[in-house]
Amino acid sequence: MGAERLRSFLTSRRGHLAFFLAPALTLITIFYLVPLILSIYISLTPLKYWQLNRYLTDLSHPLENYYRLFYLVTHHPDIGKVVITTIVFTGLTLVVNVVGGLLLALATYLMEERFSLFYRTLWLLPRMTPIAVYSLLWYYFFHGSRFGILNSILLSLGVIHKPVWWGVDEKLLPWGAWMILVYVNGLVGVSFGMIIFYSALRSIPREQVMAARVDGATTTQLIRYVLIPSIKWHIVFVTVWELLSLLTTYAHIFLLVEWGLIDKWWGTTWALFVFNTAFTAQALDQGLAAAAATVLVAIGLVLGLITLKIMGFKELMIEPRGEL
Amino acid sequence: MNPLQRLRARRREREEPLIDVETIPRRRLTIVLAIAVGLASLPMLITYILLILTSFSNTAGMLTISDLAHYVPTIQPWIDFLEGKVEPTAGHLYTTMEILGIILNTLIVAAGVSIVVVLTSTMAGYAFSRIRFRGRKALMQLVMILHAFPGVALIIAVYALYVWSLAALPPSAWNTYAFIYVILSRASLEIPMSIWLMKGFFDKIPWEVEWAAIVDGASRIRVWREIVLPLVKPGIAALSIFAFLAGWEDFIYVWVFLKPRDIYTLATFIEEQVRNLETAYFPVVAAAGTLYLIPTIIFFITTQHLLLETYAGGMKA
Amino acid sequence: MPSRQTIAVIAVIVIIVAGIAAYLAVTSHKPTPTATTPQTPTATKTPQAKLELTGNLKEDLLRVAKVLTSNGIHTVKFTVWGAGDPNSVMRTLGIVEAAHRLNKILEENGVDLKIVVEQRFERGGGNELFKEFLAAYEQKANPDIMANSYIHLAALASQGLLLDLTPYAEKYTGLLNDFYPALLDAVKWHGKIYAIPQDTEARPLYWRKDVAQCIYRKTGINILKDLAERVKEGKVTWSTVYHYAELAKKTGCAEWGMIHRKGTAHPDLIQFIYAFGGRLYDPKTGKLVLDVPAVYKWLSVEYAFARAGLTPKNMMSWDWAKQIHPTVVDGKTLVFIGGTWHWTEWQTKPYYTDPKTGKKRPLTPEEVAKYFYYTLFPAGEEGGKPVTLSQPFVWYVAANAGKDNPKYQQLSDAYHALAFLLLVKASDPDINAIHSIISSHLPVRRAAAKLLRDKAWIEKLAKLQLDLAPEVKKAIAPIVKATVNPINIEFLANVSSYLEYTHLTPKHPYYGKLASIFADAVDKVLRGEMTPAKAVKYIIAQVKADPDLAKSVEIVGKIPENWKFPTS
Structure with missing residues (x-):
């Protein structure tokens, strides 16, 4: 009888919907939405050292973490650098990711396939490399001693005469540190744009490209009037997606700061600040981290909604074609 | 043509080799672009070559250009790494079997994540593409916005849910549960984007293909499984690669839930070896890092063909 | 358009919040076994x-x-x-x-x-x-x-x-x-x-014997003569070390005068606080202490060394394997603030460039003994006592x-x-x-x-x-x-006597935070971004920016006027 009812439910329209949506929505609810709300709740508790039993029911000073955060932001001698770095880093890296991804996609699209595959694989490596090893590679690349790879190349070319401390030299700050941050994160981000744009370009009907060529279009004209307009939507998507990703990026910065490659404060973004607050041994202050993350999330939410509106959400949601 | 024939035709079309779309001779353009991109790739090429060379050396720190003059290749770091010596003078910290176990664990997490992601997002993507229901737009929007919430901000709460749920299980099941929990929680971070991508794939499939079957009285679930899914195979393959990569490289979830149970993955293993630069022994780190890259490179190259179609599909407006 | 969707989103969130709140309300009434762990350490479970x-x-x-x-x-x-x-x-x-x-x-x-x-x-x-x-x-x-x-x-x-x-x-x-x-x-x-x-472990101050020898050859000043004894008696202070380091650089016997480890200032550099007679903890109040005069003097030492080019101003960004260790084992510095474990680390890692072959290799135990002299960490100024620090x-x-x-x-x-x-x-x-x-x-x-x-x-x-x-x-x-080698064991046996002079940093939950603020300040002072006086203010500002930390740290003393390093 129960099986009979289940069967009739599953053949109903509502049943179909439940069948298709339930697994994804359940997972998103359990591992995304509930933790999200819970971490806002945690920001009202003095949770630290991972000790839930001890602190999670303590709501005696619910706004304490926000007060401390506010206090920190208004009193910490270097917090201004963190805020500025977050803004500049997000903005610059976003441009690098989108423009770089676009350039790479165009180049690999226009060149012959055997080169193209090699470069696409190469540019995907940063995404595939374990973060610790990836950080290590760039640590030695940008290291300020004469052993740093960049320095040793520039020295032997005679461009510079003594090693440059790219990430910490006060004459180069903050741009030296930012350059490294943007470069290292940009390389990881570029591959996302590259793959999306490249596949979008390949899905442009061949006839369009041929027609343009037959009409005598130069490569620049082809790019400008045919290729770019047809992937406009993808550019918007990548921009939004990367913007939200960058706001929350910390992993590829964390070790570079810890190892002293870049200035501690000109190299710390808000997301890294959250991570450090929650996870370094000096401060396993997870209530405070949750508060800082909540602020981050609020910013992300606003930015996300604005960009969704700008890019025209309606356009995205073509009406379903599966209705009987 | 009946739907099946059409389906076959479509498949044939997909299996066609990638044809160059350009009609004018491209040799010169290729050379110019290859040099330009090559120059931009130079730093990357250098660093990755040095990584591999380091794994075949006995050097303090990573090999840098100035060390190349005295470079002596040696296979020793690989032997040390696989035999459980993280430094030439150290004792054996683990056995060869254990390092194989670490690789296996990494594979389990990565494969688990990709299976969960593919399964759930092909289902949800289909619903968003084909079924009209209230709140559809809002849900899609929510799914997109979720990306603004970083995994690092969620981990404490995810941890709390985990701790509470442990009490319901016997201790003997905890290790297995930890694996399942890591896979599900890590997969959930990938699901939003994957739903978007899969929806795009389904949008591309002409509705007539299923229509005939549904009119014939087949259930929607059967149609989805037997007719529509085979058509989005490239999407499934590509999605699984991206999800696989996500699981393969995950650090923080694995660190919180598996490492305390003495279950390592390559990511946590490598991090432990290199975290403290003061005492790290780099050739072994480089060997582990190189080994880590190999499966992902093979994966990418072999599935390249399928990958090219994914994102475009996902983005189709 | 967004209004309806946004409402839907908010509705979903509200439902979940309510769910969580309900869950917590239920669980908070049901004490879990660990929740009964007493809150105060004094009531920690004692065996029956x-x-x-x-x-x-x-x-x-x-x-x-x-x-x-x-x-x-x-x-x-x-x-x-x-x-x-x-x-x-x-x-x-x-x-x-x-x-x-x-x-x-x-x-x-x-x-x-x-x-x-x-x-x-x-x-x-x-x-x-x-x-x-x-x-x-x-x-x-x-x-x-x-x-x-x-x-x-x-x-x-x-x-x-x-x-x-x-x-x-x-x-x-x-x-x-x-x-x-x-x-x-x-x-x-x-x-x-x-x-x-x-x-x-202990943290000896390592002295290069060959650099000292070179200074002796060129100037007739024998640094190493009874050095360990003189340090022990407090006759060699950090000002003396400064002058020796200057000598090493001036004579061209070494590129640098003093090299130290980097990273969080805990614990090597903290020795300076003790060497200047300062303290970090007040057992009476149970609070951490920011001993302003001692910290100021410590930072002044770093500042003076870096300004005179005796210590690299980018010390905190130096690479371990390519710079710090090679500089020490190749004899390009007079002193190194290290730890006992370095003695064998230099024997296992290829930091040393063999002058004959030009290749990198580890030192042999005999070579380590030949090149390195070690003493306690000297007193900060006259009248002070030498120290070491253990963790x-x-x-x-x-x-x-x-x-x-x-x-x-x-x-x-x-x-x-x-x-x-x-x-x-x-x-x-x-x-x-x-x-x-x-x-x-x-x-x-x-x-x-x-x-x-x-x-x-x-x-x-x-x-x-x-x-x-x-x-x-x-x-x-x-x-x-x-590792089992008579030279190494003799070294350990000798250094064991340092434990009589050892200091331990405080066991306080916030000590790590304070130490990492010190590290920030040392970095800024070495680079010349701040003077010692400014850096002390910077430390105080950072401490005060964290209300919890501020409550646990007592700020004692003032920046001493007319105090200069080197003192003599």
Whole structure:
């Protein structure tokens, strides 16, 4: 009888919907939405050292973490650098990711396939490399001693005469540190744009490209009037997606700061600040981290909604074609 | 043509080799672009070559250009790494079997994540593409916005849910549960984007293909499984690669839930070896890092063909 | 358009919030077992009288075994975690060896009980392990015993995660009295014993003999003459070191005068605070102390060295393997603020460029002895005392030790006592001495220090003819081969005497935060971004920016006027 009812439910329209949506929505609810709300709740508790039993029911000073955060932001001698770095880093890296991804996609699209595959694989490596090893590679690349790879190349070319401390030299700050941050994160981000744009370009009907060529279009004209307009939507998507990703990026910065490659404060973004607050041994202050993350999330939410509106959400949601 | 024939035709079309779309001779353009991109790739090429060379050396720190003059290749770091010596003078910290176990664990997490992601997002993507229901737009929007919430901000709460749920299980099941929990929680971070991508794939499939079957009285679930899914195979393959990569490289979830149970993955293993630069022994780190890259490179190259179609599909407006 | 969707989104969120709130409301009424852990350390669970120990290991072991076997338990499993460089594996293997020895006693007495130890040794510092322990605790995946730095004791004990060992340890006065007093201090918090010392180290100031020789040749000034003695008597201060360093640079005998480690200022550079007679902790108030004059003087030293080009201004960004160590082992600096472990590190890592071949290789033990002279960390200024600083590793017992065993609720006392007895056995002089030798740490008890002078025993160790668990023997064999050498053992024995001068940084949950602020300031001073006076203000500002930290730190004293470095 129960099986009979289940069967009739599953053949109903509502049943179909439940069948298709339930697994994804359940997972998103359990591992995304509930933790999200819970971490806002945690920001009202003095949770630290991972000790839930001890602190999670303590709501005696619910706004304490926000007060401390506010206090920190208004009193910490270097917090201004963190805020500025977050803004500049997000903005610059976003441009690098989108423009770089676009350039790479165009180049690999226009060149012959055997080169193209090699470069696409190469540019995907940063995404595939374990973060610790990836950080290590760039640590030695940008290291300020004469052993740093960049320095040793520039020295032997005679461009510079003594090693440059790219990430910490006060004459180069903050741009030296930012350059490294943007470069290292940009390389990881570029591959996302590259793959999306490249596949979008390949899905442009061949006839369009041929027609343009037959009409005598130069490569620049082809790019400008045919290729770019047809992937406009993808550019918007990548921009939004990367913007939200960058706001929350910390992993590829964390070790570079810890190892002293870049200035501690000109190299710390808000997301890294959250991570450090929650996870370094000096401060396993997870209530405070949750508060800082909540602020981050609020910013992300606003930015996300604005960009969704700008890019025209309606356009995205073509009406379903599966209705009987 | 009946739907099946059409389906076959479509498949044939997909299996066609990638044809160059350009009609004018491209040799010169290729050379110019290859040099330009090559120059931009130079730093990357250098660093990755040095990584591999380091794994075949006995050097303090990573090999840098100035060390190349005295470079002596040696296979020793690989032997040390696989035999459980993280430094030439150290004792054996683990056995060869254990390092194989670490690789296996990494594979389990990565494969688990990709299976969960593919399964759930092909289902949800289909619903968003084909079924009209209230709140559809809002849900899609929510799914997109979720990306603004970083995994690092969620981990404490995810941890709390985990701790509470442990009490319901016997201790003997905890290790297995930890694996399942890591896979599900890590997969959930990938699901939003994957739903978007899969929806795009389904949008591309002409509705007539299923229509005939549904009119014939087949259930929607059967149609989805037997007719529509085979058509989005490239999407499934590509999605699984991206999800696989996500699981393969995950650090923080694995660190919180598996490492305390003495279950390592390559990511946590490598991090432990290199975290403290003061005492790290780099050739072994480089060997582990190189080994880590190999499966992902093979994966990418072999599935390249399928990958090219994914994102475009996902983005189709 | 967005309005309806946004409402839907908000509705979903509200529903979930309500769900969570309801869940929490339900769970908060239902106390979980760990929730009953007392909030104050003074009320930490103490073992009941029924299992009182006598102080005689064999008797106690048999007594505990009887409780367990009469409850039908014949195997007890413990897990132990430890961290460190790969040569410090005895931090966990020591417990394995102790279990082996206790099992032997049980067997000899016909008791059907076996202790099984599962160990996990992790490469890296204790900080990572500390974090893992905390994250593991509520998952019930934490180890029963953990070897970690004493520095985490306050944090762990204040959260009620450690077993109070006082009632057990009090019975073992013989053992306690054999530990160096400073180390026994390290395991106490609020008057209670929370751990047993495992190893320690000292931080000598290394002097290059060849650079000193070169200065002597060129100027006739013999730096090394009675240097160790002069440092000990306080006649050589940091001003003297400054002048010597200047000499080394001026004569061209060395590129740099002084090199030190980088990273968090804990603990090497903290020695300056003690060398200038400062303090970091007020036992009366239980607060950390920001000793302004001492910190100011410390920063002034760094500032002066960096401005004179004696210490690189980018010191904190130097690379370990490419710069710091090669500079030291190639003799490009007069002094190096290092630690005892460097003595053998230079023998195992290829930092040294062989002038003959131009290739990199490790130094031999003979070369290390030939190139390096070592002294205590000199006094800051005249009238002061030389210091050194130790950061002992200790064995902690988790408050839930034995949790993986049957009938835990009922028999926890027996399991706790057994865990403690493992620590007692693991403190056997030979286990401690083996660890010291193969990892270049200092012994924690006098009986072990004595073994370092016992030639016959060392001979046996070198040949591995000691009676050890097969597992342990196998694991340490390659390390023994690489490290057991009369030159190294003599070095350890000599440096052990430094423990009389040693200081320990405070056991305070916020000490780490304060130390990392110091590191920020040192970096800024070395670079010349701030003067010492400004840097002190910067430290104060950072302390005050964190209300919690501000409450726990007492700021004492003022920047001394008319004080200049070098003082003479």
